[in-house]
Every structure is written in C-alpha cells, then in structure tokens.
Amino acid sequence: MRIVKLPKERFSELFEALKSWGEVHAPVKVGRFYSFKRVESLGEFTLSYTRTMIPPKKYFVKPFEDILKVHVEKGYEPIVEESKRIVLLGVHACDINALRILDGVYMDEIPDHYYASRRSNSMIVGVSCEPDEYCFCKSVGADYAWTGFDLFLHDIGDSYLIRVGGSKGESIVAELTGVVEEPTSIDYVKLRDYELKRSRMFRRSLNASYLPEVVDSLYGSELWAKYSDKCLGCGSCNLVCPTCRCYDVTESLDLNMVEGVRSRRWDSCFLRSHALVAGGLNFRPTRLDRFKHRYNCKSSIDQRTGMLFCVGCGRCTVFCPAGIDHLEVLNSIWGLR
Ligand code: SF4
Numbered sequence: 311m312r313i314v315k316l317p318k319e320r321f322s323e324l325f326e327a328l329k330s331w332g333e334v335h336a337p338v339k340v341g342r343f344y345s346f347k348r349v350e351s352l353g354e355f356t357l358s359y360t361r362t363m364i365p366p367k368k369y370f371v372k373p374f375e376d377i378l379k380v381h382v383e384k385g386y387e388p389i390v391e392e393s394k395r396i397v398l399l400g401v402h403a404c405d406i407n408a409l410r411i412l413d414g415v416y417m418d419e420i421p422d423h424y425y426a427s428r429r430s431n432s433m434i435v436g437v438s439c440e441p442d443e444y445c446f447c448k449s450v451g452a453d454y455a456w457t458g459f460d461l462f463l464h465d466i467g468d469s470y471l472i473r474v475g476g477s478k479g480e481s482i483v484a485e486l487t488g489v490v491e492e493p494t495s496i497d498y499v500k501l502r503d504y505e506l507k508r509s510r511m512f513r514r515s516l517n518a519s520y521l522p523e524v525v526d527s528l529y530g531s532e533l534w535a536k537y538s539d540k541c542l543g544c545g546s547c548n549l550v551c552p553t554c555r556c557y558d559v560t561e562s563l564d565l566n567m568v569e570g571v572r573s574r575r576w577d578s579c580f581l582r583s584h585a586l587v588a589g590g591l592n593f594r595p596t597r598l599d600r601f602k603h604r605y606n607c608k609s610s611i612d613q614r615t616g617m618l619f620c621v622g623c624g625r626c627t628v629f630c631p632a633g634i635d636h637l638e639v640l641n642s643i644w645g646l647r
C-alpha cells in the first residue's frame with residue numbers, strides 16, 4: 311500500500327483537494343457531542359474527537375426515506391435521488407470496519423440500489439484516534455482498518471502519514487504533487503511509537519474468544535435478567551450502533567386513496583413491534599427476549615469480514631439512558647462459563 315507524508319501546515323491543501331472532489335462532511339461539536347456535518351472551512355471541524363453520536367451509516371441508509379412511489383393502478387416506481395459526491399473526513403477505524411460489515415449486508419447478493427449508489431459516490435478518509443474509557447475496539451480487532459478507506463491519516467506529530475487505499479485516494483494524492491513527500495525512516499519510527507502508545511491506552515477489553523458460542527450456550531442464564539430488568543426498551547443503542555442494520559418498510563396512501571409512498575426507516579430489535587408478525591404473533595414477546603437477542607446478534611460473526619457484529623465503539627454504553635454497560639454484560643456472561 312502506498313504511503314505518503316503530509317506536513318500539517320499543508321493540511322489545507324488536502325482539504326481543498328477533497329472539497330474539489332465532493333461535499334466534505336467531518337466531525338463537528340454540537341453541544342456535548344460530535345456529529346458528522348457538512349463543512350466548508352478548516353475551523354468548523356476537528357479530527358481529534360472521541361466518537362460521533364450517530365455513526366457514518368446515516369449517509370448510506372437514511373434514518374427515514376421514501377423509496378418507491380405507489381399508484382394503485384400503475385404500480386410501483388422507484389424514487390431516484392440526485393446523486394452527489396460526499397467525502398467523509400475523519401472516520402475512525404472502528405466505523406470504517408462497521409461500514410465494511412454493512413457493505414456485505416447491503417451489497418452482497420442483490421445490492422440495495424440506494425445504499426450502493428451512495429457508497430460508490432463517497433470517499434472515506436480515516437484518521438487515527440485515541441481510545442477513551444468506553445472504547446474496546448482493540449479486543450475485537452477493529453482498532454485498525456486494513457481496507458475500506460480511500461485515504462487514512464496517521465498523526466505522527468508535525469505531519470500525517472497517509473495510507474492510500476484506492477483509485478479515489480490516488481486521484482487526491484495526484485493533485486497534491488509537490489505537497490506530499492516520501493516518508494523517511496524516522497517518520498516510520500514516529501508511527502511505530504505512536505501506535506505503541508495508543509495500544510497501551512486501552513483500558514477496557516472484551517473477552518471475545520468463543521464469544522458466539524458462550525453467549526449462545528448461556529441463552530437460558532438468569533444473569534440476563536439482571537441487566538434486562540434495567541433496560542427501558544428505548545432502542546437508543548440500536549440507533550447509535552454503526553453495525554445495526556434492521557429497518558422497517560411501510561406503505562401509506564394519500565387521502566385520494568390512489569397515490570402514496572413506500573418508506574423505510576431504521577428499526578430497533580428492542581421495540582416490541584420489531585418481532586410482531588402477521589396474525590399478531592410476537593416471537594420475542596418480552597423485554598428479556600429482546601435483550602438477549604441483541605446481545606446474541608452483536609456476539610455473532612459476520613462471515614464475510616470474519617469480524618464480530620460489534621466493533622467496540624462504545625456508543626451503546628455512552629448513550630444508554632439506563633446506564634447499561636455493553637461490555638460489562640458480555641464479560642459477565644462470559645465469566646459464567
Ligand atoms: S439504550 Fe439501554 S435502555 Fe435503551 S434499549 Fe438499549 S439497553 Fe435498553
């Protein structure tokens with residue numbers, strides 16, 4: 311993989327090159343938290359942040375959108391949105407790995423047109439980060455992105471070492487001829503030292519070995535209820551999770567009873583309605599059932615990437631109004647064995 315060096319004082323030239331490729335969206339502080347938003351100038355965003363509340367998946371699967379026009383006589387017609395190029399600048403490795411998981415869900419076999427076209431019109435620019443007290447990406451192997459980005463910026467002090475991940479990234483680097491440099495051996499020593507320091511900063515870890523088997527075999531454990539009794543069933547943990555991908559599809563007709571739309575919106579397996587099927591049967595009728603289901607899902611393996619369906623971003627713990635700690639739940643269950 312090609313690696314180039316960008317002195318930080320020339321970062322504005324990278325930013326301008328990205329802007330010439332598409333709309334740049336980057337982490338912006340909103341109140342106490344961060345959110346990916348469109349930015350026009352360097353002062354509007356930061357690359358030194360913990361996590362956004364809503365992960366980058368919001369750009370590829372919208373929280374709510376109309377996908378088909380419905381006409382009772384003419385049938386269905388896709389709603390085709392105007393395609394625009396978006397650069398996501400400052401994506402952490404865990405979120406890049408989560409997008410790799412979503413790519414498999416939405417683009418393998420029959421591709422989801424909406425997701426696929428937004429993905430092909432996007433550029434992902436990753437940035438190295440430092441863990442806080444909620445991150446456990448290292449223990450699930452999501453603290454480093456091997457693929458899934460166009461450029462990845464590693465902070466080595468006065469410069470960035472940039473890994474170039476594909477043709478879109480190459481096109482940006484080509485625009486920066488005379489701005490980027492060949493890294494020296496001293497730059498690689500700085501990178502190694504930074505990564506060693508970062509690796510030692512992780513304070514939390516998940517017992518991930520055999521986790522799918524452990525969680526599955528202890529499905530009947532009474533320990534689950536200790537946590538599910540506190541759960542409010544609000545679904546916030548699903549909304550903030552970068553790998554949660556369930557959606558609901560509904561149709562509604564206008565008052566003329568002739569035209570309408572088919573829409574989809576993010577869904578949550580914590581909501582009672584999620585497992586409600588025709589005839590009124592609910593195959594996860596209790597909060598305990600729903601709680602165990604989510605932890606089973608997050609503890610299973612994505613066959614395509616070989617990763618857990620949890621990238622250790624810590625969002626579900628940070629934003630749970632009941633104070634339920636995802637890591638504590640799974641490590642408790644693991645400890646039962
Ligand atoms: S965010 Fe917390 S309280 Fe809400 S559904 Fe998830 S675990 Fe339950």
Ligand code: SF4
Nearest residue numbers: 551620621623624626
């Ligand atoms: S389950 Fe929690 S820690 Fe894991 S990826 Fe989802 S939000 Fe992040």
